[in-house]
Amino acid sequence: MNTTVAIARWSRLTAQLAVLTPLALLLFRVFVALAFWRAGTVKWDDPSGTAYLFDNEYQVPLLAPALAATLATWTELVLPWFLALGLGTRVVAAVLFVYNIVAVVSYPALWPNGLWAGLIGGDFNDHKAWGLMLLALVALGAGRISLDAVVSRRFR
Template identity: 35%
Template sequence: MATHIASGWIAPTVLRLALAVPFWRSGVNKWDGFLQLNPTAIYLFSDEFKLHLPGGPYSYPAPGLMAFVSGSAEILLPILLVVGLFSRAAALALFGMTLVVQLTVPDGWPIHITWAAMALALIAWGPGRFSLDRVAGIERA
């Protein structure tokens, strides 16, 4: 009985919240107001962050756009996860962002692998009973 309750709503709800938190925190630090990126966010993408790919590291293309897209996704996707709406898609997008973060900060893999595991669990098993996806009929029992 306890296992059914945990797998039905507690575990997926905690997974959604746990995955949302680090991205939300990163996102709110990129903004000075509504649609107003702070200079630090742009600076990071233009001067500090590099993609560690073979033959690199390489600078991010269009750093202002990258900061805007990243900051927007880091606000919107965690909100979707917390309320459990389009949860699998939000988790997939955060999984993709995790891969990019890993390419940017390769030494952060112990944390990044936990984000990836949470995202993959949500993609595979869904948001659970306590979600708007369930209420809206996007996810079934």
């Protein structure tokens, strides 16, 4: 097989696989949204437990524990809806990306082997996966299966 044929076949294959991009972006949005939504509902259902954690366990920089708890709860209850629906996706994903970093840094129990060792090792794997998916959404947007796409088509 010559190089031209191989390149042509590779181009056809990658074009065929590209149809999966909107589905992959939708699954990233829904997966991450569910994770954050569940965390928010736990905080909402147990405000005294949430207050305890923010007062005693979490070490959120620059914010009073009560304010951090309130912001965390509302962030986790509201932004996942925007993310799942694909509305303002890049901005929402960027906010949640930073929020995810703050969550990891604020809770040392997630990285018992040290933050840098845990970053390369097996600590806080969920947060790493969410962070990578959020970063992809910041870079690529919501995709065709989203309200962002509907709004974009409407105002074109």
